[in-house]
Amino acid sequence: MQRDCTINTYESDNMAIISILGDLTSSVEESMKKAYKKACGYKTDKIIFKFDGKSRINSTGIAIMIDIVIQSQEENRKIFITGVSKHFHKIFDLVGLSRYTTIVESEEEVKNL
Amino acid sequence: MNSEDMSNSELTEDALARRVYHLNMLYELNQEISILRNVQDVLESSLLYIIGIFGLRNGLIAIYKENYTFPDKIIFRGISEDDAIKWLHRMEPHVNQPLTHKVFTIRDGAFSLTSLFDELNFYISLPLEIDENMRGLIVLGKKLSEKAFDQYDIELLSTIAINIQNILSNVLLIEALNKSVIKETRIRNVFQKYAPQSIVDEVLNPSNAELLLGESQEVRSMFEKMIIRLEEKHTLEQDLNLANEVQNYLLPYSPPKVPGIEIAAISIPARGVCGDFYDFIPLNTYEMIISLADVSGKGMSAAIVAAMLQSATRMCIGNYCPITAILSILNSFLYRHTDTNRYATMFFGKLDAQGKTFTYSNAGHPPAILYRDGEIKLLETGGLAIGSFEYSNYDQDVVYLKPKDILFIYSDGVTDAGATIESVSFDDSFGQKRLEEVVMANADLEPNLILESISNEITNYASGNSQFDDITMIIMKVHY
Numbered sequence: 001m002q003r004d005c006t007i008n009t010y011e012s013d014n015m016a017i018i019s020i021l022g023d024l025t026s027s028v029e030e031s032m033k034k035a036y037k038k039a040c041g042y043k044t045d046k047i048i049f050k051f052d053g054k055s056r057i058n059s060t061g062i063a064i065m066i067d068i069v070i071q072s073q074e075e076n077r078k079i080f081i082t083g084v085s086k087h088f089h090k091i092f093d094l095v096g097l098s099r100y101t102t103i104v105e106s107e108e109e110v111k112n113l
Numbered sequence: 114m115n116s117e118d119m120s121n122s123e124l125t126e127d128a129l130a131r132r133v134y135h136l137n138m139l140y141e142l143n144q145e146i147s148i149l150r151n152v153q154d155v156l157e158s159s160l161l162y163i164i165g166i167f168g169l170r171n172g173l174i175a176i177y178k179e180n181y182t183f184p185d186k187i188i189f190r191g192i193s194e195d196d197a198i199k200w201l202h203r204m205e206p207h208v209n210q211p212l213t214h215k216v217f218t219i220r221d222g223a224f225s226l227t228s229l230f231d232e233l234n235f236y237i238s239l240p241l242e243i244d245e246n247m248r249g250l251i252v253l254g255k256k257l258s259e260k261a262f263d264q265y266d267i268e269l270l271s272t273i274a275i276n277i278q279n280i281l282s283n284v285l286l287i288e289a290l291n292k293s294v295i296k297e298t299r300i301r302n303v304f305q306k307y308a309p310q311s312i313v314d315e316v317l318n319p320s321n322a323e324l325l326l327g328e329s330q331e332v333r334s335m336f337e338k339m340i341i342r343l344e345e346k347h348t349l350e351q352d353l354n355l356a357n358e359v360q361n362y363l364l365p366y367s368p369p370k371v372p373g374i375e376i377a378a379i380s381i382p383a384r385g386v387c388g389d390f391y392d393f394i395p396l397n398t399y400e401m402i403i404s405l406a407d408v409s410g411k412g413m414s415a416a417i418v419a420a421m422l423q424s425a426t427r428m429c430i431g432n433y434c435p436i437t438a439i440l441s442i443l444n445s446f447l448y449r450h451t452d453t454n455r456y457a458t459m460f461f462g463k464l465d466a467q468g469k470t471f472t473y474s475n476a477g478h479p480p481a482i483l484y485r486d487g488e489i490k491l492l493e494t495g496g497l498a499i500g501s502f503e504y505s506n507y508d509q510d511v512v513y514l515k516p517k518d519i520l521f522i523y524s525d526g527v528t529d530a531g532a533t534i535e536s537v538s539f540d541d542s543f544g545q546k547r548l549e550e551v552v553m554a555n556a557d558l559e560p561n562l563i564l565e566s567i568s569n570e571i572t573n574y575a576s577g578n579s580q581f582d583d584i585t586m587i588i589m590k591v592h593y
Contacts, residue, residue, distance in 0.1 A: 026161055030448055052230025059138040059165025060158075063190070066257055070170060070191065096258030 002055070007031045009038040013111055016042040018051045024061030036068050045076065048107050051083035062095055069100045078102070080110050120359050120587040129434075135269055135441065137168045140450055143421065146280050152176065155284060156188040159277050162544050163253065164190055166273075167266065168326055171254035173197050176281075191254060200252070208532045237262050239274050240301075241282045250278075272424055278429045303558035323371030369393045371466045372515075377560035379568070381526075381587040388415025389585035390423045394430050399467035405587055406459040409522040422447060422457055436461050440499060446477070446525055456500035460522050461494075469593065471520065474509040474520065477501075479528060482549060483512060484519040484556055489549050492520075501591050516538065518591040519563070521552055527567070531575040543574050560588040 005022035016039035022079050024032075039047045049065075051057075058064075079101040084092070092098045104110055146322045149155045156174045164172055171191025175184040189197040209504035211228070241249030251274060256262070262270075378391050384482040388411055394402040404426055408415045425446050428458055440461055447457060460481055463475035473481070477498030480491035494510035512520070530543040548567070555566040 026158070039576055058141055058162045062165035062168065063161045064165075066164060066168065066170070067191065069257070090127075090130055091134055094134065095165070096259075096260070099170065099258060 002040075004093075005031075005055075005074065007035045008106065009035045011042045011044070012107070013055070014044050015046045015048055015110055016040075016044050016046050017107065017109065018048055019052075020055060021052045023056040023058070024051075025058050026060035026064070029060075029064050032064050036071070038111065040077070046078050046080065046110055046113075047083060048080040048104075048110055049101075050080065050107065051088075053085065053090075053108075057088055057091070062091070062097070063099045066095070067098055069097060072081070073100060078113075080104050080107075082106055082109075122267065128480070129438070132429060133446075135166060136164060136428055136442070136446055139269070139273065139276070139424065139428065140446075142166075142277055143280075143424075146277070147283075149280070150187060150284060150287065152284055152533065153188070155280055156186060157491065159273070160190055160251075160572045163251070163270075163273060167253070167262075168267075169253055169255070170257055172251050174241075174249060175202070175252070176241075176243070176247060176249040177200055177454060196282040198418055201250075219584065235266075235281045237270070239270055241274055241278050241281070243278055244285065247281075249281075254536070267533065268430075269428060276424065288530045316356065338566045365393050366435050369395050371395075371400060372399065373466050373591065374464065375560050375590045375592055376587065377564050378406055378585075378587040379564055381568075381580070383411060383526070383583050386413055387414035388419050389526070389583040389586070390419045390523075390584055392423055392426065392586050394427060396430070396463075399465060401464045401466075402436075403462045403464055403522070403589075404459060405478070405524065405585055406457050407526075407583070407585070408457040409455055410449075410488060411583070418447075418455060418457070421450070422459075423519065434473060435509070436463055437509050440474055440476050440507040441505060442494070444497075444499040444501075444505045445503060448503045451500060452455045458498045458525075461495075462522075464589070469514045469591075471512040471514055471589075472509055473512065474507045479523060479525050479545075481523070482519075482552055484521070485515060485517070486551070489553065514591050514593075515563055516591055516593045517556075519552065519556055519560075520589040521563075522587040523548075524583060524585040526584035527571065527586060529582050530571045530580065530584065545569055547574070560590045563588050563590075 003022040005020060005024060005028045005029060007021075008019045009016055016041055018032075018035045021041050027068070034049070071078055081092070081097075081103045082105065084103065089098075092101070092103065098105055102110075102113070142159065145162075145474055146155045146158050149158065156176065160172055160174050165171070169191070171189070172239050173187060173189035175188075176186040177183075178185045187194075187197055187201065200401070221266040238250055238252045242249065243249060251270070253270075267366065271461065283547075364380060368378055376393070378393075380387055380389055380391060388408040391405040394404075396402065399408055404423075406419065406422060406426075408418045408422065421572075422443065425443055425543055426439070429442050431490075440459065443459070447455070457476075457480035459476040460473065461476065462471055466479075473479070473492055473494070475495030477495070480493040483490040492510065492512065494508050496507035497505050499505070528543055528545050528548055531541055547570075551567050551570050552563070555563045558566065560574075565587065570582075
């Protein structure tokens with residue numbers, strides 16, 4: 001059963017956080033784009049996508065992440081991802097997202113990077 | 114599972130994870146686009162899935178109508194519209210050429226398109242043949258992982274392309290059907306309002322004209338109900354014909370040629386569409402995967418699951434993957450994606466014509482018959498029907514083939530023939546023993562003639578009782 005997705009963007013400790021509660025699919029493409037745009041408005045080059053640990057990400061969600069990651073490369077922003085299960089970590093490896101993002105255990109880790 | 118299979122499985126854990134991810138996404142893609150009702154939505158959704166499945170930087174799908182000179186629709190991601198149009202403009206001379214009727218990759222150095230791909234940073238193109246007046250192209254860019262497209266990717270893409278083609282054909286047929294229903298409604302309205310003789314003669318059976326022209330409200334109401342029922346029946350028949358067309362398309366056009374082995378196969382649905390399927394998937398000149406499955410239930414719902422299972426099976430095939438592991442994957446896949454009461458029996462095997470072996474695993478399916486030197490052996494090794502439990506393991510066995518061996522794989526529609534749907538038991542059915550006798554009696558014939566003999570025997574036996582279960586048969590004869 002697909003879970004609804006709620007996306008919030010905020011700034012914390014000089015990092016932009018995009019919090020994703022629920023499943024990431026094509027239904028939230030516009031919200032994700034808006035969230036990324038808002039995150040780019042903060043004075044930081046570190047953007048963390050914070051999943052809730054139970055999020056399911058299908059291939060349309062992966063496609064959305066790819067768009068954002070490619071854009072962030074062009075803009076020299078650093079993308080971090082936290083709160084994804086081992087399974088999705090593997091999927092990110094499979095589709096190449098891990099090459100352009102850093103998957104971390106928590107946002108605390110990013111502070112020291 | 115033997116030790117070699119075990120090491121194969123361990124070595125390919127990542128590969129299996131990749132296949133399971135792809136299988137799930139293919140299933141989701143089919144689920145999502147099969148409910149869409151316009152071409153634009155189907156294309157947008159498909160491209161998004163493809164990009165996510167392979168982790169691509171960019172891609173586009175273009176649809177061409179009739180003269181194939183300029184795309185009727187373009188859907189793109191990861192590139193600008195100008196670039197997409199520019200690229201397709203360069204591609205146009207090739208769209209109507211036979212060369213585009215295959216999957217191209219950047220490695221196909223022999224083709225003139227390669228330089229175009231290189232120049233424009235696209236890496237793969239595959240055609241869509243939606244109907245005789247509509248074609249399309251899927252063009253995909255680099256992977257984010259920088260890895261090249263491999264043979265497995267190309268097979269997966271081809272499966273996806275076939276699914277998109279089928280869905281687009283459905284959407285177009287539904288559009289055409291809607292137009293036809295609108296036309297019929299208009300005619301009916303005109304008839305009700307004016308009842309001119311010319312329309313009555315044209316649209317209705319003239320023998321009913323006198324009755325239908327009556328002004329009685331009751332007759333008019335009966336007439337309306339009749340038309341609604343006819344429309345429903347017409348729509349249902351259209352859907353059934355469409356499903357039957359799709360199924361026929363999925364079945365192998367003809368059995369593949371394998372050195373030293375002759376093969377014939379047939380599938381006869383009980384209700385227009387079939388919950389059975391068979392498939393031959395060549396791995397190389399000598400090796401081939403053979404499957405025959407029977408999905409529980411009948412009619413359209415079973416046919417949909419059968420088509421899904423057939424696609425899933427094709428996606429799981431790989432030289433390195435043991436057949437028992439494939440059955441385990443298919444088992445979990447079917448369990449997760451269907452109701453708990455939906456399962457399938459499956460006879461699954463790998464034929465090696467060079468090594469003269471047939472390795473098989475039987476997932477709850479009627480045992481295949483091996484006829485050799487006047488003796489019958491039943492091939493039963495395997496496990497439970499797939500889709501019954503979330504996890505299931507399977508055993509396999511190897512048949513070392515000898516000249517004149519006959520291998521007969523079939524669905525239970527063969528042995529149950531003659532029974533009726535109201536039957537409490539299958540005591541009156543054609544049965545296993547009778548089937549074995551027919552195979553033995555006709556063993557000297559060519560495979561297609563053996564199938565014909567079995568079909569005739571079944572028809573004669575069941576005379577008077579309509580066929581209530583799908584009948585599917587594969588026969589292989591060794592000619593070393």
